[in-house]
Amino acid sequence: MNTLSRKQREVAARHALFLDIGRRLLESDGYTNLGMDRIAELAEYSKGTVYQHFNCKEEVLIQLCIHDQLHLKSLFQRAAAFEGNQREKLMAIFFANSLWAEIHPSCMEMMQTLCGGGTKDKVSAESLEKHNQLDLDIINTVAGIVSEAIKLQEVQLPESINPVELVFGLWSTCHGGLQLQAYDLPLQSMGVRNPSAVLLAITNATLDGFQWKPLSTEFDYTATMERIVDECFADEIAETGMVWAKQAT
Amino acid sequence: MNTLSRKQREVAARHALFLDIGRRLLESDGYTNLGMDRIAELAEYSKGTVYQHFNCKEEVLIQLCIHDQLHLKSLFQRAAAFEGNQREKLMAIFFANSLWAEIHPSCMEMMQTLCGGGTKDKVSAESLEKHNQLDLDIINTVAGIVSEAIKLQEVQLPESINPVELVFGLWSTCHGGLQLQAYDLPLQSMGVRNPSAVLLAITNATLDGFQWKPLSTEFDYTATMERIVDECFADEIAETGMVWAKQAT
DNA sequence: GTCATTATTTGACAAGATGTCAAAAAAATT
């Protein structure tokens, strides 16, 4: 039944093993301390074998990235299917993004490393293509919601802004927020009590600014949030252990 | 008159030379291809001498960062002194940030490298302290404007958001936007015509969402923008060659 | 079952980087 031969399955299993070890090392010691030797050693293979799977160190990185992005995509698709108006769906997207960041704490750092310092042009064209395509898919999922909202007249964007551009802006906020949290500035002691909650408030203000109906002042989005938690991401919440509870406080 | 001896001046000059070469190499070849050997070679000193100035490669990076941050701080201070209401000042801050990003295109990448992958704990405590302090200064400059606006009743923030938190949110948008532009996604072909203009529109929408007076619908902020260009940053604009012209298009 | 052929795995090796340090060179002092 299985279309893969025994050999192929073995190779795939080993590939996954290498990636797993790579991720563990990356999370514990950081990218600079991640060595192909150590992956080989921990997997009980030789370095040469590891290099048959990944033509360079960066390739490990981008494949881990792709794995996490695939997860983000699926979370977004689930969020987009949330029952509610478009603004509620957007909130589900926002939540999915926060959840994802909590589940994959190292991915932000990986993206940084990957995108900075001419790292990208060492990876395989295939992986790079996959990576870019996933970014596109993810953006388009969100842009679809915005377009739908326009069609349903829940929002009317000024001429200077189109749906993709709005997504770019919202994405900037989320992405930048996560990034700033990843730098270890003493946000707390500076007076930022709960960064995630702030980003949500900012996003809501932005949508209010565009007069996206229903406004946050005329609708109970707190209730929406609870529905999102229950209806969309109950499993993940349970797994990661009260992610959002912290933020409600 | 000079408090520095000849020797001290020589050392300082050499330090600056090394940093200069470091920046050039960084911008042309990226961080991974930046080598202490090459700095030494180009400066016509030996590697050992370079290591007397920077105890590690990362130290070069953070000192370049600090240099750029100092510039950002001074630009922000000039923006904060702009003649106008607090929202106009905030717009001047926004403009200063965009301008700075254009003048120091490599700093975003440097921050990425610096903050990711356990790089930060290799640099000297002194530099790290200076770096953090500058971040604080910069944030506080902006938070001061927000606080003043509250005092002047130009805006009233909800209880869930304090001034520093609002700054964190706005900063997230700017920072994330620059970051996303630095990754080389095909933003253009995705439909994002002018990323910087989008970020400005988003920021304005956010402030509108908080009912920050005067709203963008009841005030000519385009005129403000022109005043900012003329009154605050004419020199820099001239130097970098019509930065903002592009964005107006 | 044996041998030949093909595929896979290996680890020694080259190349290049960071960071160290004893010795050489230069400068200052006596």
Added chain:
DNA sequence: AATTTTTTTGACATCTTGTCAAATAATGAC
């Protein structure tokens, strides 16, 4: 001019990544 102090040097040790000929294992023919 001799001596002490400071500064500079580049050879080393060490740790990377990435390669590749040779060793090993798997496959298939007869």
